[in-house]
Amino acid sequence: MPAAAAKPIPTPRHWISLVAVVGVTLFLLGMPAAPVMVRAGAVIGLCIGLWATGWLPQWLTALIFFTLCTLAGVAPAETVFAGFGSAATWLVFAGLIIGAAIQYTGLGATLAQGVGPWLEGSYRRALIGVILLGLAMAFFMPSGMGRILLMVPILTTLADHLGYGQGERARTGLILGGIMGTFLPTYAILPANVPNNVLMGAAEAVLGTPPTYSDYLLLHFPVLGLLKTLLLIGVMLWLFPGQAPAPAREQMPSLSLATPERWLAALLSVAVLLWMTDAWHGISPAWIGMGVALVCLFPGSRLMAEKPLQSISFDSFIYVAGIVSLGALAYQSGLGTLVAGELLSVLPLRDASDAAAFGMLSALAMLLGTLVTLPGIPAILTPMAPGLAEMTGWSPEAVYMTQVVGFSTVLLPYQAPPLIVGILAARISLRETARLCLVTALLSVVLLWPLDYLWWQWLGWL
Structure with missing residues (x-):
């Protein structure tokens, strides 16, 4: 007789993920009057955590996102399923x-x-x-x-x-x-x-x-x-x-x-x-x-x-739909704009040197990408360009161009649907890809960002 197929055994990471999902579900169902941004933030935080750690399959996290948002009425269906x-x-x-x-x-x-x-x-x-x-x-x-x-x-x-x-x-x-x-x-x-094309359209608008x-x-x-x-x-x-x-x-x-x-x-x-x-x-x-x-x-x-x-x-089809929908939820709920605004409020841009402002604006775009994924960065930050230009003394074009420095510095694979689709199709380890992204991002910030600033100065953009 052929040997019976081995049954998958839940690991501690699976149990921790299950507890987190149940906890967020209970919060959403028990607090229906909570502000929309709070409820959206709970779902987004859960899914980003699961995608970043890889403790659950990416497609399963996407299905959890769709289910929780619909079950708890976090957002309209056109937002929840925007990815499709x-x-x-x-x-x-x-x-x-x-x-x-x-x-x-x-x-x-x-x-x-x-x-x-x-x-x-x-x-x-x-x-x-x-x-x-x-x-x-x-x-x-x-x-x-x-x-x-x-x-x-x-x-x-x-x-x-x-x-x-x-x-x-x-x-x-x-x-x-x-x-x-x-x-x-x-x-x-x-x-x-x-993200480049979103930036182009947002800048024109x-x-x-x-x-x-x-x-x-x-x-x-x-x-x-x-x-x-x-x-x-x-x-x-x-x-x-x-x-x-x-x-x-x-x-x-x-x-x-x-x-x-x-x-x-x-x-x-x-x-x-x-x-x-x-x-x-x-x-x-x-x-x-x-x-x-x-x-x-x-x-x-x-x-x-x-x-x-x-x-x-x-798998990748469902996952990308989930990622795009999460970005839509972060944008439509106002959470992405709120986070960006809070970060801007603590950045000393008015008194900063050009080099410091370049680093802060680039870092703002890079960090915002962990919340709204890369295509969401220009949609949120580009409308802020005229105000930021007044704070920094730069041209609005120079301000919004710093987003490219940020969203080209990818911290984790889930931020970029094309990358995730590629490694899933090629059966490449998410852990290996995440390590490559983190190492490359760190070296980019340390080595390439200062060189990029000097290049901008030489061209007369700053």
Whole structure:
């Protein structure tokens, strides 16, 4: 007889999480007249704590968020479930389908075989190669989520081709390096990530003129783009050492594309072209991705298995919907604005030097991101720019540009839905990713922030 499957045993962390959930539930049900911000703060604090510690699966915490908010009437349904109406969430769904199609057709393996010879020889070369590849993609694809979901199946296949097996630190480093390369330094490229685009829209709404691509790139890319890429390479080589790759050349099939691969390659080429030109045609990257997903899912396309949805995990879809909804709740309840206002009230901006004000405003954006996630930062802080400009003596443009320094310094993975989606799709440890984020953030504050301040001064922004 086959051995019975091992039953999962609750750990002390699970019991602590359960006590916290029950405690917040009792508070919400027992105090229905409490102020909205207090009730919202209890749910947000619980979920951020669970996401940050990883004591419960991320999707389960998202379901707890939806349930508590609805059960206790913390906010209207359109706020609680705002994530399911978000383009970012449906881009995740599209990415899951596209990734599955890349794997099913074998296109990922073919692309990895084409890139592999350029990265063979040393682990250092392979790691630097995937990081630079991720950075280069940001200039052509405006959607961070789309880039990561397109890269993950290619990176995993590439790791297989180079001989890095499951559980090896070199494999984790290679995949995580490609994900972080197309994520962390790309906040310095204006259309490359959602917070950048929110900042652009908020700046236009508040001040009448959005930042231009060239000004934004000149101000941020030399330090927050190039130098951060070098910093990321150094940290990755330190945290994820590896041996030289040993590709199995005898197992390499021909690089010629089969018919389904050719169809999928053509389909993705059209998608990338539309993603690159979204500023011209105005179609959201999410709906471009959904169009590709629908073609892949259509019966007879030969791009997916017979029952495609059965082979897809929807963990990341639920999780991203929860993250986006939490940000909406923090904003709609006024909690995010209250926290930002309280922090500003204790910051001595009027009497601070330019260097101190630069550090305080950047830190304010960085810390606010732990509450409202990264896309919520510009939505809350940009309307405050004229008042902060009066306090600091800077231009409003210089004030709101400090947000980029803050939201490009990611403390924990849950703050950034694209990052979480990438590590979930690639089955990378949340703990490993959190450690990488914290180390990189600390070194960024110590090394890059002072250099960025000097760069701003040299350009005449301060």
